[in-house]
Amino acid sequence: MSQSDPLEKFVRGLLGVLTLLAITLLVVIFGIVFWKGAPVIDWEFLTQASSNFGASGGILYQLAGTVILMAGAVAVSLPVALGTALFQTEYLKSDRLKKLFRNLIYSLNGMPTILFGLVGYMIFGVYLKAGVSWLTGTLILAVMILPTLQVSFQQAVEALPEKYRDAGMALGLSPTAMVYSVIIPQSVFGIITGVLLGLARAAGETAAIMFTATTFSGILLPQTWTDPVPTLQTHILVLAQEALNPQAVAHAWGAGLVLLSLTFILVAGALFCRSKMQMESER
């Protein structure tokens, strides 16, 4: 009956086509990056320093710079995010305050990253005298990924089955003991999910660090707190604009594929951990 109605069929078909189109579009994007980037990538590309202004050589130090920034950002952000999430789930009782903090963290999440770059540079770079450096970049990225980490942690803690808490309380645990011996160990998959998503976000960020933390050439690895670093993101940014030099553009695609693979692995890991977490909470 309903299935044979021509209008039903048409709308259903139309929705199907739109879905297919959306998926195809994104698969094509990935396909292009892969197709353009794959020929450039080999062992030398990953293990050599770049030369000739990025048009030859590899991306070893750019990759290292990206890893330094993202790992540093998570290292700074992790304790803060964990503390905030636990405070809001375990200690904060007022629903209105909870709502306020939730709205704030979502607003922070939606902020354009370039604003973090501008203001972060003034605070960390100028007032704290870190200048254009990996330290400034790390701190800016740490602020930027704070909402990602906190929301993940909070969701993980809130998803914990009530019986764990009940058992802890029945044993007479204080709130602090409860956090250390029940909440944190039981929400470990959620914490890993948040960390991986935070790493992915920091890895891809360009706008906030391009004028606050990075250099195109001259420095390989930072020797002091106030050295800038080369990064994959800014490397691509510079090379992409060398339209007249096909070799440079080819290297940009190679670096792009490496960056894309890095974020895909991190996000895929996060998805896997989240599915683990859901299974855990359904037990």
Next chain:
Amino acid sequence: MSFISLVLIAGLFGFLVLQSVPILAEQKWDFLLGRDWWAGEVYGALPMIYGSCMVTGVASLLVLPLALGGAIFTSEFLSAKQRLWVKAMMELFAGITGIIYGLLGVALMAGWVKDSFGLIDGNTILTAGLLLGIMILPTILTLAEDALHAVPGCYRDTSLSLGLTKLQMIKSAVIPQALPGIAGAIFLGLGRAMGETIAVMLVIGGLDKIADPWYDLFAPAQSIASKLGREAAEAIGSGLQWSALMALGLVLFFMVMFLTMVGNLFLKRVR
């Protein structure tokens, strides 16, 4: 410790306000309404505000049919397993960052736009809008799908038992219930589009002018974010130009905050 989010937002806002005082004191409303931006002489924000609105508008025109159609189909017509596949894929694609889209834009899309429309230069509002649309597609699709999927089964069962067809059920029971969540998803996505710097900066053309006529999508323009991205490095830290950039940042803060707030308002009603 939770107050850190409050401190961060307030700090960001306070800093932008503080740093934009010099330019606002100098030019007052002419800053917002001025149509010319010549570094060192006069700073008018209108072309950038226009540019931000235009690229976000073009992106939403492209993305809405795809994202909403995709969300409805995924939530209502696909099996549980297929649905999880689509969701996982969208989350992966949401991880593709601005610089990758920027590279695609510079190296390929600008050329395609140029050739298909016979333009002299492929760096246009349309190019930037298309790129942004693709960029926010996975985010809006997956969030809107969440909203649709969260509609309790009893609404579906009731409509079907009343003899409604599946399509009627979706139209009159599922979508109205999910509408706040869908709207929230759209606003959050648009906020992201408006704040994107790198991808837009590389393909918008970087011309601080309002196109003539204003709806000419094949004209180069400049969004607030792309302006900040281009000029921050040269003006860094001091002077009236820096203050003007910070004031532009403040305008962007308000515009994105507005979209996020509206989005949150809708999303809150779902929870």
